[in-house]
Amino acid sequence: MKPYDNYVNKTVPLKFKGADMTFELSHALFSSFDIDSGSRLLLKAVAKNVAAETTGSIVDIGSGVGVLGIACARGYPGATLRLRDRDALACVFSERNAKRNKIVPVSVDHALFLDGIEAERFDLVLCNVPAKAGTTVLDRFLRDLPGIVSERGRGAIVVVQPIAEAALASLRASGAEITHQERNAGHTAFVFSRGTAAAVEPGAGACWSVLERSEQKLQAGRTNYRIKGYWGLPEFDTASFATELAMDLCETAMSGLMTRRALVINPGIGRVACYIRARAKNAIIDVCGRDALALAATARNVALDAASDTPAGDSYAFCTNVPDISYDLIVEQPDLTPRVDTLDETWQNAVRALKLGGSYVASMPSAAMDRFERRRPKGLVKMAMHRKKGFACAGWRLEDRILDQE
DSSP states (O other), X not given: OOTTGGGEEEEEEEEETTEEEEEEEETTSSSSSSOOHHHHHHHHHHHHHOXXXXXXXXXXXXXXXXXXXXXXXXXXXXXXXXXXXXXXXXXXXXXXXXXXXXXXXXEEEEOOTTTTOTTOOEEEEEEEOOGGGOHHHHHHHHHHGGGGEEEEEEEEEEEEGGGHHHHHHHHHHTTOXXXXXXXXXXXXXXXXXXXXXOOOOTTOTXXXXXXXXXXXXXXXXXXXXXXXXXXXXXXXXXXXXXXHHHHHHHHHHHTTOOOSEEEEESOTTSHHHHHHHHHSTTOEEEEEOSBHHHHHHHHHHHHHSOOTTSOOOOEESSXXXXXXXXXXXXXXXXXXXXXXXXXXXXXXXHXXXXXXXXXXXXXXEHHHHHHHHHTOOTTEEEEEEEEETTEEEEEEEEOOOOOOOO
């Protein structure tokens, strides 16, 4: 079985400008049962309003499984393609679908918004805009987006109807000309020219000045730490029960343990990582998770209280990428995707990455913890388990590196 085959829900056909294609859809990503009507509407608008002779380069921002970018690359032969998404699993499926449809992208970037491409120009800029990003963030993004459209090119976005008027106002504020609009029952698609507003400065495409929320000084147990919230990530004002339990269990897990290097998996805005940094001042803290925003936000928050001579930790998209036998402490809130069983893989990655004598802390809904505990490999000894309001968190110490093969 190929990596991530277990995330495939179904394969669906699509035809665009005479090209027949098929796309794998994922259980864990947007529109997992069919290509969404917004994407279909946008492709219809592009087919009618974007000329082949002016389309030599394409970028799909927030590519998901790659439908928009790959379809346009097939429909405009010879055009180069860039795909990018903040979710690393989306990048994996974009790559898989590009390969199955015989497209070779220039790159598939695990990245935020326009971060790193602010100074580039593309003949066709595509985006199925995520409404959940929030009004302030989307306004900034849609004002900046026309700035990466080439002089001869076109941008094309689709939005859900409730934010259509706001999206139109943001595009017009950039100086872009709206050359076409098209609607269906739930969406509006806009095709537009390059904007005339000032170009985004390199390094500013992640919109950090807009994403950042207020800084807080917090206390967990006897430990004080600082943290900033970020739009698009939860727990900006209050820690979840799962996070509270994880920080509580860290006290037990770190007792008598010299924590030189720790790994936080699915870190959110970085509450647990900042807590560990406050408890173990010189520890190097790595982070791992699919969400590029969470990884970047956590790194920025950990740096708030980091000593000037403490090296920055590394970031990894998937646990399979973290180094072997490297961590004194691993803290995880596992990804739990319906119909995708990753419990054994979660345990195996923890055992592989922990040093002998190291601690593993996992926090999740109580029902999932019961299943998780039953799959625990040999060699891990439970230290404690706490429960609160439907959540459970447990800590184990690695005393023998033997995976249960039964």
